[in-house]
Amino acid sequence: MYNYSEFDAAFVAERNRQFRQQVERRISGALTEDEFKPxxxxxxxxxxxxxxMLRVAIxxxxxDSAKMRQxxxxxxxxxxxxxxxxxxxxxxxxxxxxxxxxxxxxALAQVEMHAIQTSGNTIRNVTADHFAGAAADEIADPxxxxxxxxxxxxxxxxxxxxxxxxxxxxxxxPNDRAVxxxxxxxxxxxDRDGQxxxxxxxxxxxxxxxxxxKILAEFITQDDLLPYLDSVVSVWNQIGRRDxxxxxxxxxxxxxxxxxxxxxxxxxxFALVRPxxxxxxxxxxxxxxxxxxxxxxxSASTDDYQTAYSADPxxxxxxxxxxxxxxxxxxxxxxxxxxxxxxxxxxxxxxxMRVLADLAEFYGHDELRIxxxxxVILPHVHKSDLPAVHGILKKHGLATANIGLISDIIxxxxxxxxxxxxxxxxxxxxxxxxxxxxxxxxxEIGDLKIKISGCINACGHHHVGHIGIxxxxxxxxxxxxxxxxxxxxxxxxxxxxxxxxxxADEIIPAIERIVYTYLExxxxxxxxxxxxxxxxxxxxxxxALYDKVNAYAAQ
Amino acid sequence: MPQAxxxxxxxxxxxxxxxxxxxxxxxxxxxxxSQAEVxxxxxxxxxxxLMAEGQPDEVVGVYLADVTPGPDGPEPTHFREEFRRTxxxxxxxxxxxxxxxx
Ligand code: SF4
Numbered sequence: 001m002y003n004y005s006e007f008d009a010a011f012v013a014e015r016n017r018q019f020r021q022q023v024e025r026r027i028s029g030a031l032t033e034d035e036f037k038p039x040x041x042x043x044x045x046x047x048x049x050x051x052x053m054l055r056v057a058i059x060x061x062x063x064d065s066a067k068m069r070q071x072x073x074x075x076x077x078x079x080x081x082x083x084x085x086x087x088x089x090x091x092x093x094x095x096x097x098x099x100x101x102x103x104x105x106x107a108l109a110q111v112e113m114h115a116i117q118t119s120g121n122t123i124r125n126v127t128a129d130h131f132a133g134a135a136a137d138e139i140a141d142p143x144x145x146x147x148x149x150x151x152x153x154x155x156x157x158x159x160x161x162x163x164x165x166x167x168x169x170x171x172x173x174p175n176d177r178a179v180x181x182x183x184x185x186x187x188x189x190x191d192r193d194g195q196x197x198x199x200x201x202x203x204x205x206x207x208x209x210x211x212x213x214k215i216l217a218e219f220i221t222q223d224d225l226l227p228y229l230d231s232v233v234s235v236w237n238q239i240g241r242r243d244x245x246x247x248x249x250x251x252x253x254x255x256x257x258x259x260x261x262x263x264x265x266x267x268x269x270f271a272l273v274r275p276x277x278x279x280x281x282x283x284x285x286x287x288x289x290x291x292x293x294x295x296x297x298x299s300a301s302t303d304d305y306q307t308a309y310s311a312d313p314x315x316x317x318x319x320x321x322x323x324x325x326x327x328x329x330x331x332x333x334x335x336x337x338x339x340x341x342x343x344x345x346x347x348x349x350x351x352x353m354r355v356l357a358d359l360a361e362f363y364g365h366d367e368l369r370i371x372x373x374x375x376v377i378l379p380h381v382h383k384s385d386l387p388a389v390h391g392i393l394k395k396h397g398l399a400t401a402n403i404g405l406i407s408d409i410i411x412x413x414x415x416x417x418x419x420x421x422x423x424x425x426x427x428x429x430x431x432x433x434x435x436x437x438x439x440x441x442x443x444e445i446g447d448l449k450i451k452i453s454g455c456i457n458a459c460g461h462h463h464v465g466h467i468g469i470x471x472x473x474x475x476x477x478x479x480x481x482x483x484x485x486x487x488x489x490x491x492x493x494x495x496x497x498x499x500x501x502x503x504a505d506e507i508i509p510a511i512e513r514i515v516y517t518y519l520e521x522x523x524x525x526x527x528x529x530x531x532x533x534x535x536x537x538x539x540x541x542x543x544a545l546y547d548k549v550n551a552y553a554a555q
Numbered sequence: 556m557p558q559a560x561x562x563x564x565x566x567x568x569x570x571x572x573x574x575x576x577x578x579x580x581x582x583x584x585x586x587x588x589s590q591a592e593v594x595x596x597x598x599x600x601x602x603x604x605l606m607a608e609g610q611p612d613e614v615v616g617v618y619l620a621d622v623t624p625g626p627d628g629p630e631p632t633h634f635r636e637e638f639r640r641t642x643x644x645x646x647x648x649x650x651x652x653x654x655x656x657x
Contacts, residue, residue: 026570027570027571027612028612029611029612032611033611033615033616047568047573047615047616048573049575049635049638049639050573050574050575050639050642050643050648050649050650051568051572051573051574051649052573080646080648094643094648095573095648097571097572097573098570098571098572098573099571344645344646415634415635415638416638416643416644416645417643421635424638424644426643426644426645427644427645430645473634473635476632476633476634477634478634
C-alpha cells in the first residue's frame with residue numbers, strides 16, 4: 001500500500017488547521033457565506049437539501065483495513081452510522097454538523113485521508129480500475145500512475161483555477177472497468193513491443209452534453225507522460241471557454257476545435273515543456289511503483305473451495321456472479337454487493353464497514369477497493385478462504401449475489417439528498433431491485449446494467465447504462481426519461497432515448513416491459529441485453545413502451 | 556401581464572446543523588413548515604427575504620418557496636419543498652426522525 005510522504009501529511013495538517021479557523025470565523029460571523037463557500041468546497045464540504053455533506057477522497061478507490069475502520073468510526077461518531085460510496089470512488093457523509101467537520105477531517109488525517117480536491121475547478125481525485133493489481137487481464141497496475149498524477153496535480157499552482165473541474169481515469173487492462181472514455185482524460189496502459197506506455201483518450205464526459213472520448217495519442221511513453229498531460233491541461237486552460245460553464249469542459253473544447261487541432265496544440269506545447277521535466281517524475285514513478293508491489297500470494301490447495309462449490313447452491317450462486325478472475329493462481333477477486341434488494345445503492349453501515357475491514361485484514365492481504373459501481377472489492381482472496389468469507393458476509397447482509405445483474409444498480413443520491421437534483425433516484429433503484437427480486441428473474445435476465453441519475457449532471461452515469469434513467473422535473477412532477485443501449489466499457493456508447501418520459505408510478509412497469517421485450521427477442525439465453533438491443537434496434541422496445549395495445553397485453 | 560403573486564414562505568438551512576428552517580412571523584426560525592409565516596404580497600416578501608438575508612450567522616441559502624395555505628398551516632406546492640420539509644425517502648432521517656416540538 002502506498003503511504004503518503006511527510007510532505008503530504010504536513011500539507012493536509014496545515015490545510016485542516018486553516019479550515020478549522022475558517023469554520024470558527026464563519027460561525028462567529030467574521031466570514032460571510034459568500035466568503036466561506038469556496039473555502040468549504042475546497043475541503044469537500046457541501047450544503048445539500050437537508051444537511052451538510054462531506055465528500056472524502058479515496059484515491060483510485062484503494063483502502064486498507066485501518067482506513068475502512070476509521071471511515072466506520074467517523075460514520076458513527078459524527079454522522080448517522082453509515083456512509084455512501086459514490087461513482088467517483090469517494091465516500092460521502094450525509095449528516096455532518098458544521099462544528100464537527102474539522103474534527104472529522106482530523107480523524108481522516110490520522111489515516112492519511114482527506115477531502116481535498118473533491119470539489120472545485122481542479123484536477124479531481126483520479127479514479128482507476130477497481131480490479132487494479134489483481135485482474136487476470138491486466139497489463140500493469142494502474143494505481144502507480146494514478147498516484148503519480150495525484151501528486152503532480154495536487155495543489156499544482158497552474159491548475160487551481162481551471163475553466164472547470166477535470167477528471168482523469170486510468171485502466172491497466174484492455175477491458176475497461178474505469179469508464180475511461182467518459183472522462184476528461186482517460187489513460188489506458190498499453191504494451192508496444194515489450195515497452196509499456198499509455199493510450200491517451202480526451203474529451204469524454206457525461207452530463208448535459210455527453211461525449212465519448214477520442215484518441216489523442218496512441219502511445220505515450222512513461223517518460224513523456226506527465227509533460228504530455230501537463231500540455232493537455234495547459235492547452236485547455238488557455239483555450240477552454242470560461243464564458244459559459246456549460247461549455248467549459250474539455251469535451252466541448254475538443255468538440256469545437258476538433259481533435260486534430262487539439263493534438264497539434266498539445267504537441268507544440270509539449271515541445272516547450274518537455275525539457276523542464278528533468279526526469280524527477282520518472283524517478284518518483286519508480287518509487288511509487290515499488291510501494292504498490294503485489295502482496296506475497298500464497299500457494300495452497302483449493303479443495304475446500306471446490307467442495308463448498310459443489311455442495312452449497314447459495315455459495316455457488318454467489319461465486320458465479322460475484323467473483324472475477326485473479327492473475328495469481330488459486331486466487332479470486334471478490335465483489336461485495338452494496339445493493340441488497342431494496343437497500344440504498346452504495347450505502348454501508350459502520351458495522352458493515354468494520355466487517356469489510358476485518359475480512360480484508362484476515363483474508364485479503366489488507367486490501368479493499370471501492371468500485372465506481374458503488375460496490376466494495378476484496379481484490380486478493382485465496383479460494384480456500386472463500387467459504388469462510390461468504391459465511392461472514394451472509395451474516396451481515398453483504399452476500400447478495402447480484403453483481404452485474406439488474407438489481408446491481410448505480411444510482412446517484414438524487415433529490416433525497418442532492419441540492420441540484422430534479423427528481424429522486426434512490427427510490428426508483430429500490431423499487432426496480434425489489435420488483436425483479438419478487439419476479440425471481442434477475443439470474444435469467446443476466447448481464448444488465450441500469451444506471452440512474454437525478455439530474456442532467458449524470459453522476460449516476462445514465463448515458464452509459466444498458467438502461468439509463470434520468471429523473472427530471474416536468475411541470476412540477478417527477479418524470480423519468482429512459483435511454484437504451486448505453487455502454488460503459490471499451491466499446492463505450494451513449495444510450496438512445498426511447499421517447500417521452502414516465503411518471504414515478506409508470507417507470508417500474510416501463511422497465512418491466514423493456515425487460516420482457518428483451519427476453520422475448522433474444523436469440524438464446526446467452527445473448528445479453530446489449531447485444532439483443534444492438535441486433536434488433538429500438539423499434540420493438542418503443543412499441544412495448546408506447547404502443548397501448550402492447551402495453552396492456554404485457555400487463 | 557405580470558404573473559399573480561402566489562403565497563410564499565422564507566426558507567433556508569440552519570448554519571450549524573444544515574437543517575431546513577422557515578421564518579416565522581415573529582422573526583424566529585422554525586424547523587416546521589406549519590409554523591412558518593405565509594407571505595401573500597410581493598413587497599412584503601422582498602422585505603422579509605432581505606431581513607432573512609441579514610442573518611448570515613444563523614442561516615444559509617435563504618430563498619422564497621411557494622406554498623398553499625392549508626388547515627394545518629402552509630403546504631408545499633412543489634415536490635422538492637415536500638422533501639425538504641420531510642427528509643429523505645430512503646431512511647427515517649432528518650425531520651421525520653425528530654420530535655415534533657423541536
Ligand atoms: S446527477 Fe444530479 S442529482 Fe444526481 S448527484 Fe449528480 S448533481 Fe445530484
